[in-house]
Amino acid sequence: xxxxxxxxxxxxxxxxxxxxxxxxxxxxxxxxxxxxxxxxxxxxxxxxxxxxxxxxxxxxxxxxxxxxxxxxxxxxxxxxxxxxxxxxxxxxxxxxxxxxxxxxxxxxxxxxxxxxxxxxxxxxxxxxxxxxxxxxxxxxxxxxxxxxxxxxxxxxxxxxxxxxxxxxxxxxxxxxxxxxxxxxxxxxxxxxxxxxxxxxxxxxxxxxxxxxxxxxxxxxxxxxxxxxxxxxxxxxxxxxxxxxxxxxxxxxxxxxxxxxxxxxxxxxxxxxxxxxxxxxxxxxxxxxxxxxxxxxxxxxxxxxxxxxxxxxxxxxxxxxxxxxxxxxxxxxxxxxxxxxxxxxxxxxxxxxxxxxxxxxxxxxxxxxxxxxxxxxxxxxxxxxxxxxxx
Numbered sequence: 001x002x003x004x005x006x007x008x009x010x011x012x013x014x015x016x017x018x019x020x021x022x023x024x025x026x027x028x029x030x031x032x033x034x035x036x037x038x039x040x041x042x043x044x045x046x047x048x049x050x051x052x053x054x055x056x057x058x059x060x061x062x063x064x065x066x067x068x069x070x071x072x073x074x075x076x077x078x079x080x081x082x083x084x085x086x087x088x089x090x091x092x093x094x095x096x097x098x099x100x101x102x103x104x105x106x107x108x109x110x111x112x113x114x115x116x117x118x119x120x121x122x123x124x125x126x127x128x129x130x131x132x133x134x135x136x137x138x139x140x141x142x143x144x145x146x147x148x149x150x151x152x153x154x155x156x157x158x159x160x161x162x163x164x165x166x167x168x169x170x171x172x173x174x175x176x177x178x179x180x181x182x183x184x185x186x187x188x189x190x191x192x193x194x195x196x197x198x199x200x201x202x203x204x205x206x207x208x209x210x211x212x213x214x215x216x217x218x219x220x221x222x223x224x225x226x227x228x229x230x231x232x233x234x235x236x237x238x239x240x241x242x243x244x245x246x247x248x249x250x251x252x253x254x255x256x257x258x259x260x261x262x263x264x265x266x267x268x269x270x271x272x273x274x275x276x277x278x279x280x281x282x283x284x285x286x287x288x289x290x291x292x293x294x295x296x297x298x299x300x301x302x303x304x305x306x307x308x309x310x311x312x313x314x315x316x317x318x319x320x321x322x323x324x325x326x327x328x329x330x331x332x333x334x335x336x337x338x339x340x341x342x343x344x345x346x347x348x349x350x351x352x353x354x355x356x357x358x359x360x361x362x363x364x365x366x367x368x369x370x371x372x373x374x375x376x377x378x379x380x381x382x383x384x385x386x387x388x389x390x
Contacts, residue, residue, distance in 0.1 A: 003257060003298060004250040006108035008059055011249050014101040015379045016053040023049045039089050055377035057242040058146055069142045069297065088114060142297035146304050154195035157186050159310055162205055165216055176214040234372055241364055241378050243308035248356035248381040255349035258292040274334055282333045282355050325362050331387060332358055357382040
C-alpha cells in the first residue's frame with residue numbers, strides 16, 4: 001500500500017479543489033479531536049471522496065480492496081492497521097490546505113510509513129506471544145478484479161483475437177479460423193466463440209458472412225464514433241482510460257523498486273524490441289517489471305491493470321485512427337531505456353510514466369472528438385515533453 005497509494009492520493013489531490021469536498025468541511029470540525037475512531041471515520045470518508053473526485057473508475061475500488069485485504073491477512077484490530085493519530089491527521093490536513101502537492105505526497109508517504117511501523121510492531125508482538133506454538137502460517141493471496149463480473153470468457157477471447165489482428169497474425173481481409181477450430185483452440189463451446197465473434201462484429205474488427213465465414217476488418221472512424229454512443233462501450237472505454245491513468249501514476253514507484261533486479265539479459269531483450277514492426281517495447285518492459293515485482297499484492301494490481309490495457313486493441317486503434325503515434329510512443333520508451341542504460345533510475349521511471357500519459361492523452365483527446373465528453377475529466381498525470389529525443 002505504501003508504495004503506490006501515496007502517488008494515487010497525491011495525484012487525486014492535485015486535480016481537485018479539496019476544500020469543496022463535503023467530507024473536507026466535516027473534517028475541519030474535528031481538527032482538535034482526540035478521538036482516534038472519529039478521526040479514522042472522518043479521514044477515511046475524505047480519502048474515498050478524494051479518489052472519487054479524480055473521476056477514475058478504479059481508484060476507490062482498489063483502495064478499499066487493499067484495506068480489506070490487509071485486515072483479513074493480519075486479522076489485527078482496525079486501529080492497529082489504520083490509525084490516524086491526531087498529529088498525523090493535523091499534518092496531512094495542513095498539507096492539503098496549503099495546496100503544496102509535493103508536501104501532500106510527503107505526508108501520505110509518512111502516513112503509510114507509520115502504518116508499516118504499527119504493523120511490524122503488531123507482528124513482533126504476536127510472534128513473541130506464539131513463537132513456541134506450532135501454528136500453520138496461512139497465505140492469503142491478494143486478488144483485485146477491476147471489472148467485477150464484466151470480464152466474461154467470450155470477451156477475453158475477443159481481446160485475444162484483437163491482439164492477433166493487431167500483430168498481423170490475422171491480416172485485414174483474411175478469414176479467421178472456422179468456429180469449430182477456434183472452439184478447439186480456446187477449449188470452449190461454439191456458442192462462446194459465436195459471442196466473441198459477435199462482439200468483434202459489433203466493434204468493427206470482423207464481419208461475419210454466413211456463406212464465407214468471418215473476415216478480419218480494422219474498424220473505421222465512424223464505428224469508433226458509434227461505439228461512443230453505446231453505454232456498454234462508453235463504460236469499457238472509460239475503464240480503459242482509467243487503467244492508463246492508473247498505470248501512469250503507479251509505474252514510477254514500481255520501476256524504482258524493481259530497477260535493481262533488471263539484469264543485462266532482460267535489457268538486451270528490451271533493446272531487441274525497438275524497430276521491430278508491430279512491436280510495442282513498452283508492453284515488454286511492463287511485463288518484465290511485473291515479473292520482477294516481489295510483493296504479491298502489487299504484482300496482482302499490475303497484472304490486472306495491464307490486462308485492462310488491451311495492447312492489441314491499442315495497436316489496432318492507432319494503426320487505423322492515430323497514424324504515427326505508435327512511433328512517437330516508441331521514441332519515449334527508447335528515452336526511458338537510455339536512462340536505464342545510464343543507470344539514471346529517476347529518468348527511466350519518469351519516462352515510463354510519461355509513456356502512459358502520452359497514450360492516455362492521445363486516445364482521450366481522439367475519443368472526446370468522437371462524442372465521449374466524460375473522458376475529458378480524466379487528467380494526464382505527467383506533462384508530455386517535446387519530442388527533442390536523443
